[in-house]
Amino acid sequence: MHEMSIAEGILDVALDTLRQHDASVIHSVQLDLGLMSGVEPDSLLFCWEAVTKGTAAEGSRIEINTIPIEGKCLDCDKTFPVENYKFICPYCDSHFVQTIGGRELQVTSMDID
Ligand SMILES: [Zn+2]
Known part of the structure; x- marks a missing residue:
């Protein structure tokens, strides 16, 4: 299960942050996913x-x-939200769409004491 190694990675980041701030308890972790x-x-x-x-x-x-998920049309250069995994440009119907958002996996903030 790769979520296990991801959870361990997040914990590493969280514990590092804790040490840097001389804190001892993590209450919550905010994550962009x-x-x-x-x-x-x-x-x-x-x-x-x-x-x-x-x-x-x-x-x-x-x-x-x-x-x-956010896509960028390689034909008309416009960006747009991708819904239901339909990678088609809503402006020009092009199928040449590049994914520019939606792969995020990062800790944005933490609540610690
Ligand atoms: Zn387009």
């Missing part, structure tokens, strides 16, 4: 609970901010 990141939010939350056991982040929450 793109719809195309390939991460299943439910299973990430489950893994988070498992990897944080016995650490300063035990009992903390992950708050997921879902980032929509």
Whole structure:
């Protein structure tokens, strides 16, 4: 399950931040998660609970901010939100669409003490 290694990566970032701020408890972690990141939010939350056991982040929450998929048309250069994985330009019907957003996976802020 790759959510497990992702949860461990987030925990590493969180514990580093904790040390840098001389804090001892993590209450919550805010995360930007793109719809195309390939991460299943439910299973990430489950893994988070498992990897944080016995650490300063035990009992903390992950708050997921879902980032929509954004496409850029390579024919007319316009950008637009991609819905239902339809990679077709709404302006010129082109199929040459590049994904420019939706793969985010990053910690944006944390609530620590
Ligand atoms: Zn276009």
